[in-house]
Amino acid sequence: MIVVSGTIEIEAARRPLLTAKRRRDRLPRMTAGNRTIGARLRIVLAPEVALGPGKADLLEGIAAKGSIAAAGRAMGMSYKRAWMLVETLNGYFGTPLVRTTKGGKSHGGAELTPTGEKVLALYRRMEAQAGDAIKGELKALRKLRAADPG
Numbered sequence: 001m002i003v004v005s006g007t008i009e010i011e012a013a014r015r016p017l018l019t020a021k022r023r024r025d026r027l028p029r030m031t032a033g034n035r036t037i038g039a040r041l042r043i044v045l046a047p048e049v050a051l052g053p054g055k056a057d058l059l060e061g062i063a064a065k066g067s068i069a070a071a072g073r074a075m076g077m078s079y080k081r082a083w084m085l086v087e088t089l090n091g092y093f094g095t096p097l098v099r100t101t102k103g104g105k106s107h108g109g110a111e112l113t114p115t116g117e118k119v120l121a122l123y124r125r126m127e128a129q130a131g132d133a134i135k136g137e138l139k140a141l142r143k144l145r146a147a148d149p150g
Contacts, residue, residue, distance in 0.1 A: 039134055041127045049092045051123055055085055059112060059120045062086075062098055066109045086110075093119065 042052035054075070061071025072082030090096040097116030101108050112120065 038138060039127075039131045041123075041130045043123070043126065045092060049088060051089070051119070053127070055089060056120060056123045056127070058082060058085055059089075059097065059116060062110050063112045063117070063120070066111060068098065068100070068110045071110075089119075 040053045042050050044050045057075060058071055058077075061074050062068055065071050065074065068082050068086055069079045072079055075082075086098045090098060093115060095115045096113055097119055098110050099113050100110045
């Protein structure tokens with residue numbers, strides 16, 4: 001893990017392969033548990049509050065599925081964990097990032113607020129810029145790695 005200026009962490013990671021069943025249930029952009037190779041950006045906003053690929057994927061999943069529970073399930077995450085992450089983000093920013101509606105007959109739901117959409121767009125832009133900034137060095141690192149044993 002590389003720490004830049006004490007507030008931005010960039011990880012180069014290889015994540016475990018998904019089983020066929022779990023892969024089928026995933027949203028395309030969600031990366032929890034897949035074989036992502038490259039930079040992963042984590043922005044440390046305050047002590048104990050960070051915005052990284054998992055929370056960004058969760059926000060994206062909420063926007064796509066209209067549900068915190070469904071977005072969490074798509075990432076292999078418990079409902080409780082997904083709610084905790086949303087509450088952390090909602091509590092940090094001046095206005096909530098996710099708006100929820102009560103359950104009942106309509107089963108409730110969730111959606112990103114305009115602030116949530118802006119935070120997600122800003123994070124994705126920073127993520128792309130970080131990836132572009134280290135593209136050459138990442139290529140050089142990959143050339144130095146040992147050949148895969150398989």
